[in-house]
Structure formats: C-alpha cells, structure tokens
Amino acid sequence: MNMMRLKQDTVTLAHGGGGKAMRDLIESVFTSVFQPDGMEDQARLMDTALQEPGARLAFTTDSFVVDPVEFPGGDIGKIAVCGTVNDLAVGGANPLWLSAAFIIEEGTEIALLRRIVESMRIEAEKAGVRIVTGDTKVVGRGSADKVFITTSGVGVIPAGRTLSADRIQEGDVAIVNGVLGDHGAAILAARGDMMLSTDIQSDCQGLDHLMQAVCAAADVRACRDATRGGVASALNEMAEACGLAIEIEETALPLRTEVKGVCEILGLDPLYLANEGTLVLFVPEDQAEAALAAMKTTEAGQGACIIGKAKKGPKGQVTMRTLFGGARIVDMLVGEQLPRIC
Amino acid sequence: MNMMRLKQDTVTLAHGGGGKAMRDLIESVFTSVFQPDGMEDQARLMDTALQEPGARLAFTTDSFVVDPVEFPGGDIGKIAVCGTVNDLAVGGANPLWLSAAFIIEEGTEIALLRRIVESMRIEAEKAGVRIVTGDTKVVGRGSADKVFITTSGVGVIPAGRTLSADRIQEGDVAIVNGVLGDHGAAILAARGDMMLSTDIQSDCQGLDHLMQAVCAAADVRACRDATRGGVASALNEMAEACGLAIEIEETALPLRTEVKGVCEILGLDPLYLANEGTLVLFVPEDQAEAALAAMKTTEAGQGACIIGKAKKGPKGQVTMRTLFGGARIVDMLVGEQLPRIC
Numbered sequence: 001m002n003m004m005r006l007k008q009d010t011v012t013l014a015h016g017g018g019g020k021a022m023r024d025l026i027e028s029v030f031t032s033v034f035q036p037d038g039m040e041d042q043a044r045l046m047d048t049a050l051q052e053p054g055a056r057l058a059f060t061t062d063s064f065v066v067d068p069v070e071f072p073g074g075d076i077g078k079i080a081v082c083g084t085v086n087d088l089a090v091g092g093a094n095p096l097w098l099s100a101a102f103i104i105e106e107g108t109e110i111a112l113l114r115r116i117v118e119s120m121r122i123e124a125e126k127a128g129v130r131i132v133t134g135d136t137k138v139v140g141r142g143s144a145d146k147v148f149i150t151t152s153g154v155g156v157i158p159a160g161r162t163l164s165a166d167r168i169q170e171g172d173v174a175i176v177n178g179v180l181g182d183h184g185a186a187i188l189a190a191r192g193d194m195m196l197s198t199d200i201q202s203d204c205q206g207l208d209h210l211m212q213a214v215c216a217a218a219d220v221r222a223c224r225d226a227t228r229g230g231v232a233s234a235l236n237e238m239a240e241a242c243g244l245a246i247e248i249e250e251t252a253l254p255l256r257t258e259v260k261g262v263c264e265i266l267g268l269d270p271l272y273l274a275n276e277g278t279l280v281l282f283v284p285e286d287q288a289e290a291a292l293a294a295m296k297t298t299e300a301g302q303g304a305c306i307i308g309k310a311k312k313g314p315k316g317q318v319t320m321r322t323l324f325g326g327a328r329i330v331d332m333l334v335g336e337q338l339p340r341i342c
Numbered sequence: 343m344n345m346m347r348l349k350q351d352t353v354t355l356a357h358g359g360g361g362k363a364m365r366d367l368i369e370s371v372f373t374s375v376f377q378p379d380g381m382e383d384q385a386r387l388m389d390t391a392l393q394e395p396g397a398r399l400a401f402t403t404d405s406f407v408v409d410p411v412e413f414p415g416g417d418i419g420k421i422a423v424c425g426t427v428n429d430l431a432v433g434g435a436n437p438l439w440l441s442a443a444f445i446i447e448e449g450t451e452i453a454l455l456r457r458i459v460e461s462m463r464i465e466a467e468k469a470g471v472r473i474v475t476g477d478t479k480v481v482g483r484g485s486a487d488k489v490f491i492t493t494s495g496v497g498v499i500p501a502g503r504t505l506s507a508d509r510i511q512e513g514d515v516a517i518v519n520g521v522l523g524d525h526g527a528a529i530l531a532a533r534g535d536m537m538l539s540t541d542i543q544s545d546c547q548g549l550d551h552l553m554q555a556v557c558a559a560a561d562v563r564a565c566r567d568a569t570r571g572g573v574a575s576a577l578n579e580m581a582e583a584c585g586l587a588i589e590i591e592e593t594a595l596p597l598r599t600e601v602k603g604v605c606e607i608l609g610l611d612p613l614y615l616a617n618e619g620t621l622v623l624f625v626p627e628d629q630a631e632a633a634l635a636a637m638k639t640t641e642a643g644q645g646a647c648i649i650g651k652a653k654k655g656p657k658g659q660v661t662m663r664t665l666f667g668g669a670r671i672v673d674m675l676v677g678e679q680l681p682r683i684c
Binding site: 013016017018019020021022023040041042043044045046050051055056057058059060061062063064065067087088090091093097099100101102103132133134135136137138139140142143144145148150152154157164165225227228229230233272274332333334338339340341342 | 478614
C-alpha cells in the first residue's frame with residue numbers, strides 16, 4: 001500500500017477541484033488502497049458468470065450518512081461496503097463489483113478518511129468483491145457532515161435462482177440469522193446524548209457467504225436485510241408482497257439483554273431498530289432444518305433461528321404472539337425512529 | 343405520472359426513517375416518475391449485448407453537489423444523469439442503466455425534488471437509459487446543502503471497441519464537439535456573488551448519441567469529457583497516458599464572446615472552466631473529416647472542430663500556440679478554480 005504523503009492533514013476545497021490536488025488525494029487515499037485496474041472514470045469488466053444463459057445482472061445503490069462516522073463495531077466505510085454487498089446478496093446475487101463515491105466536508109481529517117478506506121478494503125476482501133470505480137467531491141464547511149459515501153454494486157444472479165417475496169407460501173417459516181437491533185442500539189449509545197453506557201457493538205457484517213450457503217441448501221423463497229425500519233418493516237413489506245399474513249413469536253425473537261434494556265429505558269421497540277448484518281428469509285417448513293444448518297456453517301449465521309411463519313390471514317398483516325399468549329399487530333414504522341442510522 | 347399528494351411540502355427527518363413516510367416519499371416523488379420494474383432494493387437486468395462474445399461491462403459513478411441546484415441550462419438532476427451517461431459514453435460504452443441515490447437536507451421543498459426528478463426522467467429518456475434502482479437518505483438541517491445526488495451507470499462496450507489514451511499516436515488530431523467553458527461560466531454567474539449578468543447557459547447535455555455516431559465513422563483512439571478541470575486537465579491526462587506531447591491552437595478554440603468576457607473580468611482561463619456536455623477526442627488525421635461529419639449529424643456535435651494534435655515532444659506536455667505565434671505550457675490545474683461546479 002502506497003501511503004503517499006499529502007501536504008495537508010485535512011481536506012481542502014482544492015481537493016475537489018479537478019486538478020492536481022484532487023488527483024493527489026485520490027491516488028494517496030483511495031486508489032492506492034482499492035487498486036482498481038485503471039485510473040479512467042469507468043471500469044471495464046467481464047465475468048464469465050454474466051454470460052451464462054439465464055444469468056441476470058443485479059444492480060443496487062445506497063447512500064450512507066451514518067452519524068457518528070465511527071461507532072462501536074464499525075464505521076461508515078464498513079457499512080457502505082456491507083450494506084451494498086447485502087442488498088445484492090439478499091436478492092440472490094453473487095456480488096462482484098462496487099463503486100464508491102465520497103462527498104467530503106472541507107476540514108475533514110485525512111487520517112479519518114484513511115481509516116474509513118481501510119475498513120472498506122477489509123470488508124470488500126471478506127466479501128470477495130472489488131471496488132473498481134469511484135468519485136470524490138468536496139463541499140465547504142457546514143455543507144455536509146464530515147463524509148457521506150454512496151456505494152453501488154453489481155452482481156450476478158445465477159440462472160434459475162429467483163428470490164421474490166411473492167413466492168412466499170402459507171406455512172413457510174421466517175428465519176433470522178442472529179440477534180436483532182444491535183446496530184440501532186450501538187448508534188444510539190455512540191451518539192452520547194442518551195447518556196447510555198453499553199458494550200453493544202453494531203452487527204455490521206457482510207451476508208454474502210451466508211446467502212450462498214443457504215441458497216445451496218434450501219429453496220429460499222425471499223429474503224430482506226432488516227436495515228432502516230428493522231425486522232418489522234422487512235416483514236411488513238414481504239407480507240404485503242405475498243398477500244399473506246405473517247405471525248411471529250415474541251419468545252422466539254433473539255435479543256440481547258442489553259438491547260432489551262436500551263429499548264425499555266428509551267421506549268423503543270427492538271423490532272424497529274436498524275440492523276446492518278441481519279436478514280430475514282422464508283423457506284418451506286420442511287427445509288427449515290437444512291436452511292438453519294447451512295446458515296450455521298457461516299460466521300454471520302451462528303445465531304440463526306426461526307421467528308415465525310406465513311399463514312392465511314388479512315393480506316399484509318404482521319402480528320406477534322406475545323409472551324402472555326396475546327397477539328398484537330406489528331405495523332410499518334410510522335414516522336422516524338432514529339435519523340442517520342446508516 | 344402519479345402525482346400522489348404528500349402531507350408535507352418539505353422533507354422531514356421521518357422521510358428518511360425507513361418507515362411509511364419514507365415509502366410515501368419514494369413512491370410519490372421518485373418511483374412514480376422513474377418507474378423501475380420492481381420496488382426491491384436491487385434491479386435485476388439483462389441485455390443481449392452483454393452476452394455477445396468480447397463485450398465488456400462498463401461501470402462508473404459520480405456524486406453531484408452543484409451549487410446552486412438549479413442554474414441556467416439545467417439543474418442537479420440533469421447534470422447527474424448527463425454526467426454519468428457521458429462517463430460511460432466517452433469510454434466507448436453504450437449506456438443502459440442508472441442508479442440514483444439522493445441525500446436530502448431536512449426542509450428541502452418537495453416541489454424542488456419533483457422538478458429535479460423530472461429533469462432526470464427527461465435526460466434519461468433522451469439518452470435511452472433507464473433509472474432502475476435508487477436510495478434516499480435525509481439528514482438534519484445544516485448537515486447537507488439541499489440535495490446531493492449520486493448516480494452510477496452500467497453500460498456495454500461492444501466487442502472490438504477500445505478507447506484508451508495510450509492508443510493516441512503522433513499526428514492524431516484533437517477534436518472537441520463545441521464551445522468551451524459554458525458550464526463553469528453559467529454556474530459562476532448563477533451564484534450571484536460576482537455580480538455578473540450574462541445569458542450564458544450550461545452546456546449540460548448527454549453525449550451518447552454523438553459518441554455512437556463518431557465511433558461508427560472513425561477509429562476514436564480515446565475520449566474524455568472535459569468536466570472539472572476543463573479541457574486543459576483532460577488533455578494533460580491524455581498526454582501523460584500516451585507518452586506524447588499535445589499542441590493546441592489558441593485560434594482554433596471555440597469560445598463564446600460572453601465566456602471570454604467573464605474570464606477576462608475574473609482572471610480565469612477558459613481552458614480550465616468546467617463543461618458538462620463537452621468532450622475531447624483523438625482520431626487519426628486522415629479520419630478527422632469523417633469524424634467531424636459524423637459528430638455534426640448529432641445535436642451535441644454541431645460545433646465540432648479540430649483544436650490541436652498529438653506530436654513528439656516531452657512526455658505529457660500540453661502546449662498552446664498563442665494568437666501571436668508564441669507557445670505556452672498548459673499545465674494541470676493547480677489548486678481549486680471553483681468549488682461545487684458539478
């Protein structure tokens with residue numbers, strides 16, 4: 001890695017001007033780490049998987065504005081890579097290539113950028129994707145908040161693999177890969193304004209190896225990563241798309257004691273807390289054991305468990321059977337729970 | 343177009359929260375206009391051109407932070423589509439699909455967003471590309487400046503087409519498609535702090551039809567769009583990559599009188615002013631007439647003309663023969679000329 005020295009310790013407007021200073025910043029901080037094949041504005045790519053009959057290209061994008069940019073368990077760079085890798089993975093694609101576009105506030109420390117970029121390199125390597133193209137823009141002080149990152153991802157969906165919420169059938173079971181709400185709770189605590197002291201780390205992680213394992217072992221009908229809006233929003237979207245009701249069991253929900261505690265203190269519902277490495281997927285009931293076993297062979301799937309099932313009922317309705325045997329409706333999140341969570 | 347009513351006239355933090363308000367904003371303002379095939383986080387795509395032997399996929403990204411967001415001749419939406427279409431086109435790719443990710447400041451008017459989105463729809467239609475996937479994030483007042491847009495683009499480079507600056511040979515001529523510096527001058531004037539009153543409009547336009555025409559008519563060695571850093575920076579990059587010198591003729595540069603005037607008043611050099619619909623390309627000298635004729639069959643190529651040529655000389659050096667017969671070095675832009683130009 002070429003840690004070329006820059007003359008400045010912080011980003012200046014000249015670093016966004018299109019001239020020599022910009023080129024120095026890009027080479028010193030970004031391309032020396034990501035090592036794309038060329039320095040042109042576009043990447044030129046081919047993968048044999050794309051040319052197989054029936055294969056489809058998957059394409060997705062997300063902007064990341066998480067505050068603070070560094071938090072327990074990750075930073076905005078880690079989340080920017082994992083988030084886009086996961087969008088591809090939960091749709092059934094094998095992620096191949098990412099782009100990364102940075103909007104940087106004047107005055108941001110170069111050392112912070114280097115830490116973020118190093119996080120991105122590590123996560124991309126773990127997921128087996130390459131960051132092949134990018135962009136940097138600089139805006140004046142007060143026109144952005146440190147750094148925003150937009151990643152886009154391209155992957156290949158193998159022939160014959162169709163994950164789609166309208167494939168969910170009555171009796172299919174809902175599986176999550178681990179504990180819920182860690183990311184939201186970690187960010188809340190990291191902001192400091194709640195005066196919470198916890199050891200909760202963000203769950204931020206790539207889910208592509210897990211998805212490849214479970215897709216090989218079972219007919220995954222559909223999958224969503226439970227980011228903004230949490231598991232509740234993911235389940236609501238899926239229930240609406242498949243035209244069934246979904247019932248989950250409160251006693252089955254994997255929750256850390258600390259996350260429950262944070263939610264109790266602040267009056268939050270962990271079902272709506274954001275996750276950055278947690279998904280919910282549906283498989284036929286008789287394939288649930290195979291799916292769980294496959295997930296548990298991967299690092300991200302150690303906590304895999306069944307949380308509910310699809311059943312006849314009012315279209316799109318998600319209900320939870322509570323500890324005490326009652327039932328309550330789990331609606332879409334109305335209003336905001338937490339801004340700049342990702 | 344479904345102009346679903348939103349309850350609010352301005353964007354609130356709830357519009358970024360992952361729940362119902364966000365879904366309403368996305369459906370009302372974005373997907374009702376862009377009409378992607380699905381509402382999932384990823385687009386699933388296939389184009390037969392991708393499967394032809396020797397074809398390559400092109401992938402590019404740019405963030406847009408232009409200030410002001412609406413200016414004479416365009417807005418941030420138009421520039422976000424044209425900029426990414428042009429990055430693909432000047433690399434020899436036929437643009438197919440775009441993603442669009444929005445970072446929106448709390449308090450931004452919904453009506454402004456609708457105008458921006460409509461600009462994007464129009465430009466995408468002109469270029470024959472589809473906006474297939476996207477994202478919205480909302481940040482608090484003062485954490486961004488109205489709206490930032492990041493577009494990524496995927497296209498296909500046909501088999502056998504290789505545009506690359508290292509292919510430029512001694513004697514090849516440099517051609518631009520029209521007048522230089524209009525975008526930079528229009529933005530400067532639009533900011534108002536220069537007290538300039540001009541009729542200059544941004545040249546913001548898609549260059550894909552032009553590129554297809556000229557690539558069919560001549561062996562285009564290499565091409566760059568002359569955005570941040572202007573024609574001077576594009577020529578410097580190309581000269582460095584091909585290992586030759588490039589000489590341009592001051593008398594051959596197509597410049598509007600108004601742009602010359604703005605540059606004289608402010609002490610700017612039009613060679614460094616940004617363009618958003620202007621490219622510079624190299625072809626063998628004996629194909630120059632064919633290239634010019636092909637360019638002139640397209641709207642964006644009406645002003646096509648030769649501005650210089652590649653020649654033996656110090657590697658990477660760009661010089662300009664001046665009006666008075668002298669020569670001066672045209673260096674990379676050092677420092678910033680104008681922040682937030684695109």
